[in-house]
Amino acid sequence: MRVEVLYFAAFRDAVGKDGETCELADRSTVADLWGALARRVPYFARFPVMPPAAVNREYAGPETTLVAGDEVAFLPPVAGG
């Protein structure tokens, strides 16, 4: 199945793009997606734990199961205001 992954701020700079479509096994979780990204992107591999994630614009834990077409974002530490 395919999901849309979005990158912001420092994560976008590290990956070099705003987002991409990722191919994953059915019933993959947010943690599975992070693992796949960390294997490919050295910047992500350095994170001791998965950063906060959002699925379809809501915060979602690592065990959240993804479905085809989900919009997933891993979020650098926020610093608004």
Add this chain to the structure above:
Amino acid sequence: MRVEVLYFAAFRDAVGKDGETCELADRSTVADLWGALARRVPYFARFPVMPPAAVNREYAGPETTLVAGDEVAFLPPVAGG
């Protein structure tokens, strides 16, 4: 000696004027002045304790000794803001 006494808000309404000159014995205190006023003004006589007072525009306790020409004010509960 003479001191100037000022009345504000509910106190002014009770006394019927903004202020007056009071004749006091030398070395009278703020409490002495309050006592003299309370003997004359029924509204003041009803106060169980002396209200906050100011001498020359600074808060002053009941034992403060007055000198001729002092500006004294007894202050209703403040409600600014």
Add this chain to the structure above:
Amino acid sequence: MFLTDSPIDVAGLLREARSSDGALCLFVGVVRDSNDGRATTSIRYEAYGPMAETQIAGIVEELAGEHPDVRLAIRHRVGELSVGEASVAIAAVSPHRAEAFAVCRAAIDRIKTTVPIWKKEFHPDGSSDWVDPTR
């Protein structure tokens, strides 16, 4: 001069921030349409002017001593105010927000308890009373 008998330029207080300030906390006290369940048509604020000025200056100095990074601007209205008008406005500017909030809050709390200003509420039936916060 902290007291004024003209409308307070609240928006003007937003320009108090210096380039080193990251936070501005503004408090505005507004005349509202009722108090303790009774309708209010207007409020008259009366001050012991010279003492109120001294007391507010003392509050500003005290808070500047406790929080040297914070700058405070305070205006208090006197006279007859309609519902919706600002009676008091306090701006605290600071590099960080915690101090801006703390100083702004402390300023209004101290003003309400120590500055000789009184308010008389006018009601729709023509009656009026001096507000006694201790009652």
Add this chain to the structure above:
Amino acid sequence: MFLTDSPIDVAGLLREARSSDGALCLFVGVVRDSNDGRATTSIRYEAYGPMAETQIAGIVEELAGEHPDVRLAIRHRVGELSVGEASVAIAAVSPHRAEAFAVCRAAIDRIKTTVPIWKKEFHPDGSSDWVDPTR
């Protein structure tokens, strides 16, 4: 819409008070000229727009549930901001001041920790970095 790429009309937020409100607490976050001892020339705010809108709406709803008497207005700027410009403005209006302060403070605290907005600081030497509040 809580996010805007135009200057925030901070003075406009002063008109949020209803006739039953006696207190308005306004917080303004301002771009300052330095951070952690390094000079700043400008800041770029970037948001995960749709999620930031949802998160801020959630904060407003949460706080309305906790404090039904208080009404909140929030604006957050995105894009390139110069020193002195408002990055965020929050107005809390309420019958009494304690809740206005509490809700205004809670709103900015929650925004700073849960809303997906990031800032990149630009320095006089041309360098820049993403601000990481956890570092």
